[in-house]
Every structure is written in structure tokens, then in C-alpha cells.
Amino acid sequence: MSGALAGVVPAAGFSSRMGRFKPLVDLGGKTALARVVDCLRQAEVENVVVVGGHQAGKVRAEASRLGADFVFNREFASGMLTSIQAGVRALPTETEAFFILPVDIPLVRPLTLKALLHARKESDAAVLCPVFQESPGHPPLISRELIPAILAYDGPNGLGGLFDSLGDRARGIGVWDRNILLDMDRPKDLKVLRARLARYGVLDRHEAWTLLNDILDIPPQGVAHGRKVGETALLLAKAVNQAGGNVDPEMAMACGLLHDLAKGQPNHEEAGAGMLEDMGLHPMARVVGRHRDVPPPVDGRLDEAALVCLADKLVRGPERVGVRQRFEEKLAVIKKKNPDVNEQEYRDRIAYEIKIILDMGFPGYFLIVADFIAHARKIGVPVGPGRGSAAGSMVAYAMDITALDPIEHGLIFERFLNPSRISMPDIDVDFCIEGRDKVYHYTIDRYGGPEYVCQIITFGKLKAKAVIRDVGRALGVPLPEVDEIAKLIPDGAKNLTKALEEVPAIREICNSSEDKTQMLETALLLEGLPRHASTHAAGVVVSDKPLNEYLPLFRGKEGETITQFDMNYVEKLGLVKFDFLGLRNLTVIKNCLELIEKQGKPVPDMDHLDFSDDSTFALLQRADTTGVFQLESSGMKELISKPWQSP
Structure with missing residues (x-):
């Protein structure tokens, strides 16, 4: 098949799409031209014709290094149409179909080319064009029968006019790999x-x-x-x-x-x-x-x-404010609040943390988190002050990721990042539940689109009671008998084996008939396996390359992109997850503040609360914490009230 396919790569002129002469620009260790040729080769297109014009000598040398043919277009300044025609003239005689893939679009991947090749087997259209979410894009796949029409075309509007003239012979092919654009009109x-x-x-x-x-x-x-x-x-x-x-x-x-x-x-x-x-x-x-x-x-x-x-x-370019400058601003506020503070302790702490973060290779993680948190605040989405081990980071505090001074509160950095225990950073970021999606969609747009940013899958597991019910239903065991056994399994049982140890009657009942014995043995084999897939409530992964180069992806119920690996395997691949948590408590606080303001009363400053407020401590001592995040469970109420109870 490869011998009958070819690719025409116009690489002759300046690309205003990318802002400069593009073919020889380094894109992540490869020239733009190399990326285009690699894309064609990965789609099993071996015959590649590179058309040069501007800086022709350098482009010719790069094409030769890549094993591609080169042709010079003397009329390259007249537009891309002449370069396409020059490339088509140089195609091998055995060519049956060819792609047109300009070098100013090094973002197309083999997935798109293969989709067009697959569609060609089932279509008699002379031109197959990829369609990315209703937007046309490069590269079209053109049959050899249109070569004479392309070479003869000299109508208006250059390249656009050529494709308009072929419109009745073309068919659009919807592809998943989207956002590769023919013209930027929107x-x-x-x-x-x-x-x-x-x-x-x-x-x-x-x-x-x-x-x-x-x-x-x-x-x-x-x-x-x-x-x-x-x-x-x-x-x-x-x-x-x-x-x-x-x-x-x-x-x-x-x-x-x-x-x-x-x-x-x-x-x-x-x-x-x-x-x-x-x-x-x-x-x-x-x-x-x-x-x-x-x-x-x-x-x-x-x-x-x-x-x-x-x-x-x-x-x-625009001025950038680094972490050290932000730290100085924070330190000035701290010193104003407490003139006797040990300034050197703060300086030593920030220097130590920066060194650890750089040594472990995580500055990008902090920058991304700080970026989407800053955007959330900018658009009025409430953000939590910080919790978990990240609250112990002075860098996080300086970058406004958290709102807690870790030294003032006696929090240690090593619980978050520890050079002797290499692990991925994990900052749980709480957003108002009504604004979480706004921040998530900003992150998608900011960092490359759904091919680079997506949510993480989570698998519902077959737990003790569920596996008994599911297996019993599949084997046709009467529902009342299945229900009787499932109700005997303790709610706190870690697994089915532990339940059998705690309640011997379960095995006795199952041994009373062959179908229930089979149900139990099958359930023991299946317990713990995935039962269904859903979207992780908070996990988001951001990648430096298209995610499908690292792991498989799939579409969620609403068309969203989701990884097919869960968060543990995502991290093992070297990808970092970010936690976007929707917290209803923040929404309640936001609504309360709005109501207070409407009543004309002073609105509390949630970023500068009094941590020594007596009435707050009294509330905690009474365990009157229903509705207080992380303190409303019965266990936490018991824990926070115990120190104040009389012996």
C-alpha cells in the first residue's frame, strides 16, 4: 500500500500562521519539517515530496537527511498553490493518492492520516478532507484522477479557490484528532x-x-x-x-x-x-x-x-513576577503583623523548599496550579485556603496556592515533598462547586485542548455484597436467597473472605445447594475486579505531549475526554494529576457573603480570619460542627470534643 501513497509537503515560504519561516524551526528537538515527514511515515506513506523556496538550500539538506525528495518552486512567493502544483508534478508515476500536508501545520498526527486512508477503502470520493468538530482542516487525501485538474487550475483565490473547485468531488471525514486548522477564521x-x-x-x-x-x-x-x-x-x-x-x-x-x-x-x-x-x-x-x-x-x-x-x-515581553518576589511581599505582610518574627527562618525555609522543588523537577506543577487558582479568583470562583500536606509549603503560600503561613502554624514541608521519599506532588484544590467546571475548561483551553488535558477514569469495584448480588443474578439464583446471603455480610467487612470468617453461617447457607456454592466460589474469584467505569470526581491530568502518545483515551457520556488508565497508572507513566475538587461548603459561604452584602452589613474577609477567635474554639469544643468541612462526621466530632471533656 505504501508505494501507491505519497505526501506533498509545501515548505517554501514564510508561515504567518506560526509567525516565522517554519520548516527549520525546532519544535521539541525536531524541525517542523521533520515532524511532518515523520507523521506521514508513521501512516505508512513512504513517498514524500518536499517543496522548497525560501532558504531552499537548508530545506533541501533537511529533506535529504529525512530521506524525502526535494523540488524547488521558483514561484513560491505567489502563494502555496504554486508549491502544491510543483510537488504534484514531482510525484512518482505509480501514485494512486496523495496527502497535502503544509509544513506550517506540524500538529497533525498519524491518527488523522490513517482515518482518511481507512475511509478511502469505503468511499469513491476523489478528495477526502478531515473535519475537526465541524471545522475543515489539513491534510486532504486526493486521488490521482484529480492531478490534471490541480496542475491546470489558475483560477482566483489561490489554494482556497482550488479546493472550492473540487468541492463537488470531496467528502468530509469526521476524525477524533481535532483542532488542526486550515484557516483561522474564528x-x-x-x-x-x-x-x-x-x-x-x-x-x-x-x-x-x-x-x-x-x-x-x-x-x-x-x-x-x-x-x-x-x-x-x-x-x-x-x-x-x-x-x-x-x-x-x-x-x-x-x-x-x-x-x-x-x-x-x-x-x-x-x-x-x-x-x-x-x-x-x-x-x-x-x-x-x-x-x-x-x-x-x-x-x-x-x-x-x-x-x-x-x-x-x-x-x-510582559513583566513576570517570580516566587521570590511574591515571597518578599508575603514576608512584608507577616512582618507588619508581627514585627518580632524570625525573618531568617522564613528565608531559610523558602530557599530550602525551592531547592527541593527544583531538584525533584516539579516547578511546572506549582506554576500550573498557581495559574488556574489565579484564574479562578480572577473570575470570582471561591478557592479553598489549602488543606492536606500542601499547607506545609512556604512556596505554595508565597504563590497564593494556599492561604496559610506554614511557619506560623507549625506545619512541615516534608509531609508534602520529601527528597528521601520520591513521590508526585499532590495539592488538593477546593473550588466552589458551581465554578469548578469553569476553571477546568480554562485549564483545557490554556494548556492545549482536550488532547493535552483530560479527566481521569475511576473503576467501581465488585465489593463483597455487590459481587454476591451480581453473580447470583447472572447464575439465576432466586433473588430472595441471594438477598438473604448479602444481608449477612457485615457492612464493615474488608472483603468476602473476612466476611466468611466473621459470619460462618454464610458458607453454611451457600453449601446447602449447588447453585449457591457456585455463586460463592465465583464471587470469591471476581471480588475486587472492576465493575464499571466512571469519571474521577477530581482528577485531571495535564500532559506535555498529546495524551494518546502516553495512554489510551475514551469519550465520556457527554463527549469529554477521559483516560483509560486510573490515577495510579497515570502517575506510573510519569504524568502528574491535578485535583479539582468541587466543594459545596465554599458555595454556601459564597452565598452567605452575598446575602450579608445585600443586607448592607460588613462582609467578613475570608482571607484574613482571626485564628484566635474564642467563639470559634467554643463551637469546636461543643462539637457543633455539622456542615463544617471535614469536621462533621461522628468520629471527628468525638475527637475534637474529647480533650475538653471532664475525666
Whole structure:
């Protein structure tokens, strides 16, 4: 099959989709071109034709290293259509069908290609196009019968016009691997791509200069995808600065201005502002076009002074506040509250914790947790002050992950992370139950989409009573007899074997007939095995690569992505889970505070409570804690009231 299939990889020009000349950019240890060729090879497509133009010598060398054929397109500046036509001309004569996979989309995976190949066996369509949640995307699979039409096409709108002309011969194939976009026409498309771009690292100053030079070298007709100024401004801002949700307006404007110069568009203020307004980015929209310190271009080119100015803006990026600065702010508050505090103890503690976190390789974990907690507070979702072993971390306190000073409360860091006991960090984060999903969906969008972020499966196990009832039903044992045996099993029995030891009558009853004996023996074999699958109430996994490269996934009842491995095996694979807990108590507190405010009374500051309040201690001594999180069970009530009871 592989000999009859081929791939055409246009790698000839600057990609405004990715913000720079793309084929040779390093993406996680491989060039973008290498990732595209690898994708085709993993789908058993051996014949690959790379079409070069800009920096042709370097692209030719990389194609040769990858074992791909190379063809030079002299007309590459006219758009991608000419590169596709050049690649199609160079296809082997035995080609039966071929993919078109531009190098500016190194995000497609073999899964998509294989889905199209599978559909080809059952379809007579001349063009098969993947559809990602109703959005068309690269790469189409085209039959050889259309080669003459492609080579002869010289109609309007370039590549888009070509595909429009083939529309009646095309069939869309829905694929799971989504969010790989043909054109970014919608704000949500751009959001997805920005999240992907952030994974490829921050450009250093040298790369920023290369970016500027590449933009200025593009002839106006060579930018096929850069139809919207604001789109490219945002793309460049994200790619250069990894700015997350906080795009620096001045920098975005500078990127937009550069793109306008390349395209020869004079009205960048109006076009860029309109696009940004459509995206809801009003503050940025207001500053687009207000850049006054860049000298005007001469004949469409910037002089050296203007280039220096724009380069500085590109590489400066937004200010970032690190953990040490946040710690100093916290320490200042602590010293104001208690001037006699041992400052050196705090400094030693933060230095010790930072070293442990770096040595164990967990700074990314803290940054992600701090990020989604900060977002929750920003959108008004109440967050718990911190509980469990994470409350013992000064770093967590400095980063506003927790609201508890661990030194003041005598909490130790080693319960959370211990260099002599290597284990994954585990911060239980409580959110108002009404806002948990908002934070979860933010995390999905922020860190690459559902292919990188998903929930974790949990398996309901066949426990002692359930396994007796299920096996009895399957074997046709009369329900009253099954019910009689199940009711004899103690509620606290650890397993069926222990229940038989505690209640010998269970075995005696089962031995009274052959079908009940078989029921018991089968139940003993099946006990503890998974009974059903559901979604873990809190577990969320965030990955550096698409999750399907690490483990199998499946769709939940509402279409959500879920791992097929439970949390224990997820961690054994080296993935870290995050706990998003929905806590109704926080919702109750939120509602109470709103009611207090509506009544015109002073609203308590939940972030600065008095830990020596006498009435609170009196309530705890009385064990009057119904509705108090973690203190309302009978066991906890007994425990907290015992120290105050008379002997």
C-alpha cells in the first residue's frame, strides 16, 4: 500500500500562521519539517515530496537527511498553490493518492492520516478532507484522477479557490484528532493554536531578529494566510512571549505593524482593532495604531533604528513576577503583623523548599496550579485556603496556592515533598462547586485542548455484597436467597473472605445447594475486579505531549475526554494529576457573603480570619460542627470534643 501513497509537503515560504519561516524551526528537538515527514511515515506513506523556496538550500539538506525528495518552486512567493502544483508534478508515476500536508501545520498526527486512508477503502470520493468538530482542516487525501485538474487550475483565490473547485468531488471525514486548522477564521480557532504555540518555547533575542528579517523579506503577494492583522499580531505576541492570557498590547501592536508592512496594507489601525474587538480584547484594540516611536517606513522597508525599536518590544515581553518576589511581599505582610518574627527562618525555609522543588523537577506543577487558582479568583470562583500536606509549603503560600503561613502554624514541608521519599506532588484544590467546571475548561483551553488535558477514569469495584448480588443474578439464583446471603455480610467487612470468617453461617447457607456454592466460589474469584467505569470526581491530568502518545483515551457520556488508565497508572507513566475538587461548603459561604452584602452589613474577609477567635474554639469544643468541612462526621466530632471533656 505504501508505494501507491505519497505526501506533498509545501515548505517554501514564510508561515504567518506560526509567525516565522517554519520548516527549520525546532519544535521539541525536531524541525517542523521533520515532524511532518515523520507523521506521514508513521501512516505508512513512504513517498514524500518536499517543496522548497525560501532558504531552499537548508530545506533541501533537511529533506535529504529525512530521506524525502526535494523540488524547488521558483514561484513560491505567489502563494502555496504554486508549491502544491510543483510537488504534484514531482510525484512518482505509480501514485494512486496523495496527502497535502503544509509544513506550517506540524500538529497533525498519524491518527488523522490513517482515518482518511481507512475511509478511502469505503468511499469513491476523489478528495477526502478531515473535519475537526465541524471545522475543515489539513491534510486532504486526493486521488490521482484529480492531478490534471490541480496542475491546470489558475483560477482566483489561490489554494482556497482550488479546493472550492473540487468541492463537488470531496467528502468530509469526521476524525477524533481535532483542532488542526486550515484557516483561522474564528476566535476559538486562534485560541487553540495559541495554546499549541506556547509549547514550543520562548524566542530569544537572536530568534526575534530572525523573525523581523523574515517578515520584512516577504513580498506582499507571498502571505497566503495572513488576511487579518489582529490575527497575526496575536499569534506573534503569543509565540514570542508565551504570554498566556495576558497579551502585552504594545508588543502585539508592534507585531501587527510589522505584518502590515510586509503585506503592504496601509489601514492596520482599523483592521487590527476590528479583529481584536471581535475577540473581546478591547484594551488591546484601543492601543492598536497608537504606536508613535517607530519611524515611518521608506518604500515599505524599515530603517535600522525602527528595527531596533521593534525588536526590543518583541523580546521584552510582559513583566513576570517570580516566587521570590511574591515571597518578599508575603514576608512584608507577616512582618507588619508581627514585627518580632524570625525573618531568617522564613528565608531559610523558602530557599530550602525551592531547592527541593527544583531538584525533584516539579516547578511546572506549582506554576500550573498557581495559574488556574489565579484564574479562578480572577473570575470570582471561591478557592479553598489549602488543606492536606500542601499547607506545609512556604512556596505554595508565597504563590497564593494556599492561604496559610506554614511557619506560623507549625506545619512541615516534608509531609508534602520529601527528597528521601520520591513521590508526585499532590495539592488538593477546593473550588466552589458551581465554578469548578469553569476553571477546568480554562485549564483545557490554556494548556492545549482536550488532547493535552483530560479527566481521569475511576473503576467501581465488585465489593463483597455487590459481587454476591451480581453473580447470583447472572447464575439465576432466586433473588430472595441471594438477598438473604448479602444481608449477612457485615457492612464493615474488608472483603468476602473476612466476611466468611466473621459470619460462618454464610458458607453454611451457600453449601446447602449447588447453585449457591457456585455463586460463592465465583464471587470469591471476581471480588475486587472492576465493575464499571466512571469519571474521577477530581482528577485531571495535564500532559506535555498529546495524551494518546502516553495512554489510551475514551469519550465520556457527554463527549469529554477521559483516560483509560486510573490515577495510579497515570502517575506510573510519569504524568502528574491535578485535583479539582468541587466543594459545596465554599458555595454556601459564597452565598452567605452575598446575602450579608445585600443586607448592607460588613462582609467578613475570608482571607484574613482571626485564628484566635474564642467563639470559634467554643463551637469546636461543643462539637457543633455539622456542615463544617471535614469536621462533621461522628468520629471527628468525638475527637475534637474529647480533650475538653471532664475525666
